[in-house]
Amino acid sequence: MSLGNQFGRVARFFVGTAPRRFASVSVLLAVVSSIAPTKDLFSEWRHYQRRYVRMIRNRPDAARLERRFESGIHQIWIPEQHVVDRCSTCHVALQEASLADLRKEPFRPHPPMPHSLTEFGCVVCHHGQGAATTVQEAHYSTKAWEQPILPSRYTESSCGQCHMDVLEGTPRLNQGRRLLARYGCAHCHAITQPDGTLVAPVDEPPSLEHVAEKTTREWIFAWVKNPQAYAASSTMPNYRFSDQEAADIASFLVAQSTASENSRKELKRAAPPPGDDAAQAGTSLYGTLFCSSCHAIQNAAGNLVGGDLAPELTRVGSKVNPDWLRRWLQAPQGYDPKTRMPRYRYDEKQVALLSTFLLSKKDDDFLANVHLPDSDTASIARGKKLVADYGCTACHRVNGVNPPESFAPDLSRIGSKPLFQVGFIRGMPETLPDYIAGKIHDPRAFGPALKMPTFSLTDVQVESLTTALLAQTDRAVTMPPELVRTTSHAKYHPGGDAGRLMEDLRCQSCHSINGNGGDMAPDLSFEGSAVQRKWLVDFMNNPNTLRPALIRRMPKFNLSEAEIKSLSDYMLSAYQASGFDSQALEASALNADAAARGKQLFYTKYACQSCHIADYKKDKGYVGPALTDVGDQLTPVWIYKLLKNPNALNPGTVMPNPNLTDGEARDLTAFLITLKAHPKGGTT
Amino acid sequence: MKRVATYGLVLILILPGCTARRAAGPSPTPKAYGTQLVEVSGGKQIGGVGSKLSDPLVVQVNGADGSPVPGALVSFRCVGLTFNPSDALSDSSGQASVAVQLGGIPGSYQVLAATPKSGGGTVTVTSHEIALGYQEKLGKEVSEKYCTFCHDPESTPERVSNFDNLTPPSPHQFSDGNTLNPMSDADLIKIIADGGPALGKSPQTPAYRGTLTTAEIKAVVAYLRAVADPPYPASAGK
Numbered sequence: 056m057s058l059g060n061q062f063g064r065v066a067r068f069f070v071g072t073a074p075r076r077f078a079s080v081s082v083l084l085a086v087v088s089s090i091a092p093t094k095d096l097f098s099e100w101r102h103y104q105r106r107y108v109r110m111i112r113n114r115p116d117a118a119r120l121e122r123r124f125e126s127g128i129h130q131i132w133i134p135e136q137h138v139v140d141r142c143s144t145c146h147v148a149l150q151e152a153s154l155a156d157l158r159k160e161p162f163r164p165h166p167p168m169p170h171s172l173t174e175f176g177c178v179v180c181h182h183g184q185g186a187a188t189t190v191q192e193a194h195y196s197t198k199a200w201e202q203p204i205l206p207s208r209y210t211e212s213s214c215g216q217c218h219m220d221v222l223e224g225t226p227r228l229n230q231g232r233r234l235l236a237r238y239g240c241a242h243c244h245a246i247t248q249p250d251g252t253l254v255a256p257v258d259e260p261p262s263l264e265h266v267a268e269k270t271t272r273e274w275i276f277a278w279v280k281n282p283q284a285y286a287a288s289s290t291m292p293n294y295r296f297s298d299q300e301a302a303d304i305a306s307f308l309v310a311q312s313t314a315s316e317n318s319r320k321e322l323k324r325a326a327p328p329p330g331d332d333a334a335q336a337g338t339s340l341y342g343t344l345f346c347s348s349c350h351a352i353q354n355a356a357g358n359l360v361g362g363d364l365a366p367e368l369t370r371v372g373s374k375v376n377p378d379w380l381r382r383w384l385q386a387p388q389g390y391d392p393k394t395r396m397p398r399y400r401y402d403e404k405q406v407a408l409l410s411t412f413l414l415s416k417k418d419d420d421f422l423a424n425v426h427l428p429d430s431d432t433a434s435i436a437r438g439k440k441l442v443a444d445y446g447c448t449a450c451h452r453v454n455g456v457n458p459p460e461s462f463a464p465d466l467s468r469i470g471s472k473p474l475f476q477v478g479f480i481r482g483m484p485e486t487l488p489d490y491i492a493g494k495i496h497d498p499r500a501f502g503p504a505l506k507m508p509t510f511s512l513t514d515v516q517v518e519s520l521t522t523a524l525l526a527q528t529d530r531a532v533t534m535p536p537e538l539v540r541t542t543s544h545a546k547y548h549p550g551g552d553a554g555r556l557m558e559d560l561r562c563q564s565c566h567s568i569n570g571n572g573g574d575m576a577p578d579l580s581f582e583g584s585a586v587q588r589k590w591l592v593d594f595m596n597n598p599n600t601l602r603p604a605l606i607r608r609m610p611k612f613n614l615s616e617a618e619i620k621s622l623s624d625y626m627l628s629a630y631q632a633s634g635f636d637s638q639a640l641e642a643s644a645l646n647a648d649a650a651a652r653g654k655q656l657f658y659t660k661y662a663c664q665s666c667h668i669a670d671y672k673k674d675k676g677y678v679g680p681a682l683t684d685v686g687d688q689l690t691p692v693w694i695y696k697l698l699k700n701p702n703a704l705n706p707g708t709v710m711p712n713p714n715l716t717d718g719e720a721r722d723l724t725a726f727l728i729t730l731k732a733h734p735k736g737g738t739t
Numbered sequence: 740m741k742r743v744a745t746y747g748l749v750l751i752l753i754l755p756g757c758t759a760r761r762a763a764g765p766s767p768t769p770k771a772y773g774t775q776l777v778e779v780s781g782g783k784q785i786g787g788v789g790s791k792l793s794d795p796l797v798v799q800v801n802g803a804d805g806s807p808v809p810g811a812l813v814s815f816r817c818v819g820l821t822f823n824p825s826d827a828l829s830d831s832s833g834q835a836s837v838a839v840q841l842g843g844i845p846g847s848y849q850v851l852a853a854t855p856k857s858g859g860g861t862v863t864v865t866s867h868e869i870a871l872g873y874q875e876k877l878g879k880e881v882s883e884k885y886c887t888f889c890h891d892p893e894s895t896p897e898r899v900s901n902f903d904n905l906t907p908p909s910p911h912q913f914s915d916g917n918t919l920n921p922m923s924d925a926d927l928i929k930i931i932a933d934g935g936p937a938l939g940k941s942p943q944t945p946a947y948r949g950t951l952t953t954a955e956i957k958a959v960v961a962y963l964r965a966v967a968d969p970p971y972p973a974s975a976g977k
Contacts, residue, residue, distance in 0.1 A: 158818075158844065166845060167874045167961070169954070207789030207843040210873075223884075223955075224877035227787060515793055662942040665889070665905055675904035678888045702950065709885060712949030 100128065100188050103145040107162055116153055123151070128188065131176040135535055138176035140185035142193065169224070179530065180213035181205055201474045202487070205525070208518060209488050212470065215526025218540045219250050230516070231523025238290050238510055240520075242449045243463035249531040250541040258290055260450035262391045267312035269379045269390070273425040275305035278374075283511050285374070285421065286367040288351060288359055292508035295499065300441055306430035307438025311454040317382040317389035323403050324381070337412025340405060345610040348565075348575070349396075352416060364564065364575065365396065372417030380410045388559070397561035400613035445506055463507070470528035478502075492521045545570030553625030560612055568630070576609060581704060583630035590688040591623045632704065640695050645725040653726025661713055661723075669730055679710060684732035695724045766826035770810030772857035773800035779834055782850075782866035783914075785966060787876060789843050795836040796822075798852045798864060800829045807833020817850045819843075820868065829854075845872030847970040869965055878962025881955050882913060885947065908941055916967035927960045 069079045095101070104126055111120040129143040148154050149165045149172055157163045165172065178185040183204040187193035194204045205213070211228040221229050235241060236257040246254040266275070277284070279301045282291035296304065341347070346368075351361030353369040361367075375383075382389065384406045387396040401409070442453060446462045472487060479485050480500060483493055493500065495517050498507035512520070547569035549557045557563070563572035566579045582591075596619065598609040614622070657663045666678035685694070693704070698720045701710040715723065781796035800811040813835035815822040819842030827835040835852075842848060848870065853863040871879060882890075890910045892902040902910065911918045919927070929937050934946035947956065964971040 163844070166872045167954075167957070169873075208787055208791075208841075210788075223880040224873055224958075226876060226880055227790075513793075514791060518790060660942060661945070665943040665945075666901065676901060677899060677904050678901045700949075709888070711885065711945045711947050714946060714949045 098188065099190055100144045103161055104147060107147050110162065114153075120148075120151060120153070131173055131185075133174075133176055136175065136179060136530075137533075138179060138185060140176035140178055141188055142177040142183075142185060143172070144188060145190075179216070180210060182213075196474070196486075202471075206486075206488060209522050209525050212522045212525035215523065216249060216528055216531035217534055217538045219248055219252075219542050220540045221542075227519045227522045228526065231519035231521070234512075234516055234520050235523050238292075238512075239450055240466075243446055244466045245461070246465075246527065247467040247532075248527075249534055249539045252541075258450075259393065259395060260291075262393065262452040263308055263312070264452050264454050265312055265315035265318070265390060267309045268315055268318055269376060269383075270374050271376075271422075272305045272309045272427055272430065273422050274374050275308055276301045276427060277422055277425050279304050285370055287353070287511075288363060288367045290510075292510045294445060294508040296441075300437075302427050303434045303438035304441050304447075305427065305438070306434040307436075307442060308453070310430065310435045311439075311456075313454055315390045317379075317386060320382065320386070320389065322378060322381055324407065333408060333411050334415060337408040337415070340408050341412050343611075344399070344405075344409070345608045346409075348608055348610060362575070364573070368413060368416055370416065370418040370421055372414040373419070373421045375414075377410060377414055380413060381406050384409055395561055395564040397564065397610075397612065398559050399610065400615075402613070445508075466524060467527055468529055468532065470525040471530070488521055488525060491524050492517050495520050547571040549625065549629070551625070553621045556618060556621060557625075565609075578705070579626065579630055581630055581632035583627040584632040584635045585689055585693045585704075586627075587688060587690060588623060588627060590684075591626065592619055595619045595622060635692055635696075640692050640721065640724070642691075644721050645691060645728060649722045649725035650729050651726075653722035653724070656719055656723055657726055666710075669727075682727060682730055684730060686728040686731040689727075691724055691728050694727050695720050698723055766814070767812060767828050769812035769828065769855060771808050771829075773808040773811045773829075773833070773854055774803045774856060774862065775801040775805070776813070776852060776854050776862050776864040777801065778852075778864055778866050781836075781839070783869065783968065784839075785869045785871060785879075786841050788841060788845055788870045788872050790841055792839045792841065792868060796839050796850065796852075796866065796868075797834050797836045798866075799832075799834045800854050801833065809833055811835075811854050813852055813854045815850060815852050817848050817868075820848050820850065839868060841868060841870040843870075845870050845875055846965065847967075849970075867970060871962070871965060874958045874961045875965045876962075877955065878958035878960070878965075881951065882959050882962055885950070886913070886959070889943070905943055910944070913963040914966045914968045916969045916971060919963060920967055920969070920971050924957075924960055927963070928956055931956045931959060 068075070070076045108121070108124065108126075111117050111124070114120060124147060127144075128141055129147070131138060131140040131143065143149055145161045146163075148157075148162045151164050154162060154164050176185060177183075181204055182202050184193050184197075184202075191197065196203045208227075211225040214222060214225050215228045215232070218225075232254075235246065235254050239256045239258045239260065240246070241254040241256045242260075248254060278291075279294070279296055280298070281293055282289045283293070347361035349362045349365040351359040351363060351367045351369075353367070354360050359367065359369075371380075379390070384399070384401055386398055387394045388398060439456065442448065443456050443459075446459045447453065448456045448458045449462050469491065470487070474485065474487065477485075477487070477490050478501065479490060480493065483489055494507075495510070495512065497509060498505055499509065548554065548563075548571070549568065562568070562579070565573045565576040567574060568579045570580075595612075595614055598611055657669065663669070664674040664676050666676040668674040668676055668681040668683060671681075671683060689697075697704050698713065698715055699717075701708045701712055777799050779797040779799050781792070781794045784792045784794060786792050796815070798813060800808045800813060802808045807829070809829055809831050811829045811833070812826060813829060814826045815837050816825070821840040821842075823838045823840070825837070827837055829835045839850075846869075848868045850866045850868060851863055852866065853861045855861050888898065888901045889905060890902075890913055892900050892912070894900040913919070926938060930940065930944060931951070932946060932948040935941040935944035937946070951959075
């Protein structure tokens with residue numbers, strides 16, 4: 056029997072007569088129209104929901120869990136944020152805290168977080184495709200949707216889409232943002248943040264307009280070749296220049312250098328005391344002037360000792376011209392008007408001792424093998440071209456080369472960069488976080504002709520920077536403005552004669568005033584309400600720290616009496632907190648009885664001596680400042696108000712609010728103002 | 740005969756597919772065997788969920804005489820953690836070192852390192868690594884700002900410990916599981932919010948009710964549960 060015959064018989068059976076034709080078509084229709092419901096019946100999400108129902112049956116709170124469970128597709132819809140999230144269709148127990156002991160997805164409840172699920176949905180923080188209802192489409196890259204779930208180590212980046220303020224719960228994001236500013240990423244890349252402001256670099260790369268006064272062609276060559284060989288803590292990246300390129304750049308930088316204001320000043324010299332005495336005196340002067348508050352030096356064990364606000368000085372003697380150093384110590388702003396270094400009023404002897412000490416900090420091996428041929432015009436011209444091509448002037452001021460414009464790609468939306476625009480290296484995971492991390496770790500691996508240099512960063516720092524950059528998403532740009540938590544961008548600078556003096560002393564390099572300045576030293580915005588005039592004058596004459604355990608301390612500026620008067624007049628009148636009428640505290644309430652009750656509260660009920668020293672003979676607490684002369688230092692109203700709410704007057708303080716009654720705060724104030732240094736006054 | 744050949748061909752075509760998938764990480768062949776396994780470093784590290792730990796986990800294989808054994812196979816296993824490599828041969832000093840990436844779920848991860856013995860069987864050593872989620876990270880930040888001055892006896896360049904300046908009873912370290920695990924969450928929250936006297940303890944622990952939010956106080960408790968050693972029961976056994 057042939058195949059054709061068989062087919063003919065089957066066809067005749069189904070469509071031979073009209074009723075048979077009708078029946079066949081009906082059956083076919085029924086089968087076709089049941090395909091979709093059948094597919095749905097066996098869909099992944101139903102499988103998970105059935106598993107969930109079976110799982111909760113065996114739990115002690117089964118009745119409650121079953122009552123709260125609804126079968127079917129679940130969806131969180133937030134039109135203004137373009138959120139259509141069906142994740143909770145399979146992750147059905149996101150809000151069931153009683154299932155916290157589960158160790159496997161998809162039924163774990165969401166861990167505690169600062170927002171509710173229905174407020175932002177899921178993909179705002181976790182990325183992925185919210186509308187999908189299969190595991191593959193929701194979590195992984197597909198042709199239609201290429202941004203997969205964000206790996207959990209980068210989740211903090213999502214907070215950064217709205218939050219410009221520093222959150223305690225996002226240490227990685229915060230570190231990443233600090234690094235973006237500190238490593239000068241924003242000198243070359245424009246990075247617009249969700250609040251519309253640009254990331255502002257906080258590093259201050261030195262001006263090179265007068266660099267020939269400061270150092271030699273050989274040093275510039277060695278530095279440009281490998282900055283970390285000179286100072287391990289340097290944030291200057293490595294451009295992997297060839298010897299020829301580095302020599303050309305050094306030739307050009309020396310050739311373009313002009314005379315600074317400092318070089319026109321006569322240099323007054325005092326001969327340093329001879330020999331060992333000078334070394335000894337220089338070392339101890341470096342210590343007593345608290346240079347290490349900002350500068351670090353590597354000790355014999357190879358550890359950096361000191362602050363990171365200013366350049367490391369481990370090998371400074373191999374770098375600087377001795378005369379430049381002496382002039383710099385006398386007037387840093389005469390060489391670089393934008394430097395953060397204050398103008399200390401060092402006398403000639405101090406300059407001689409300090410420069411002797413600093414010049415002894417050298418490494419003879421550093422330049423031992425650097426022998427450059429004489430500079431010529433061809434080399435200088437090549438160097439100028441390199442300086443322009445590599446965008447050196449995006450960071451440094453150089454004569455004859457203007458800062459480049461839009462030098463590097465804008466990173467404002469890097470967190471949403473389409474993957475088809477990304478050139479991956481063969482073999483690397485093809486995801487955006489891996490691309491960003493790889494690019495930061497070793498940019499030239501993505502192409503030898505790329506100009507981006509290599510930064511010396513640890514893996515953790517790379518992860519933090521990646522987190523900060525992943526926050527720069529399309530979504531961040533389109534967030535409703537009322538959701539964006541911004542920070543202040545205050546640009547306060549003090550005015551008048553005292554203001555000029557404070558600029559000269561660079562007070563705001565360390566102190567913040569009215570929202571502008573450094574965070575190394577106490578905020579001075581309310582200093583006028585806090586301190587007594589005599590104490591302030593004494594302190595500026597001889598700044599002894601209130602926290603002897605700290606490495607960073609206020610240096611001595613050697614101010615004149617007139618300067619101190621000008622500064623204290625200004626601070627006491629301008630830096631006042633509001634609502635400081637002394638009515639809040641009647642002087643008569645601060646009597647001896649109150650002081651006795653206050654002492655009892657201090658030592659027994661509140662155990663203040665755990666953190667503060669009121670009496671050097673018995674107390675040892677070292678967290679807060681010593682209070683042994685607080686009666687000389689602070690005003691009674693300030694003490695009272697600080698005790699009532701420490702954070703209101705001193706934002707960010709470690710001191711907890713002790714929740715005192717008015718009476719207790721008065722008694723403690725009465726006790727504290729009895730703590731004075733010496734009957735004759737002054738500080739110890 | 741023809742049919743057997745066809746089935747054979749199909750089988751030959753299918754098999755490489757199976758083996759290729761299974762052979763993702765071919766484990767190296769041991770060249771030597773030890774009798775003892777000890778942890779050298781890299782245990783009890785703390786990191787954010789899903790992040791790579793900063794230091795590798797290092798274990799050492801020793802022989803019967805206690806001397807290090809090079810070339811022994813060490814396998815690292817833990818549900819949720821990723822090891823690179825997960826099977827390694829010990830180096831010339833008898834040590835095997837692996838990079839560790841934490842899982843996405845916060846809590847304590849028990850790591851099992853194992854090395855085969857020459858006569859069959861294995862010797863093992865356990866270690867644990869700690870992954871912090873949002874809440875535990877918040878708790879860590881809060882406790883490093885307010886608590887570690889007194890609760891951590893170690894000083895750092897940025898923070899001089901106040902531990903030795905206190906009068907007894909001395910504060911407990913947050914990792915002190917033996918003391919803190921038996922305490923209930925409610926008691927820990929109370930002592931943080933209302934100070935030591937709230938539980939009849941020293942007033943040297945101040946009250947943080949007026950300083951920290953309830954969420955922050957709960958976060959501190961979640962953090963000290965996460966770093967507890969021995970691990971806190973609720974987060975143990977993974």
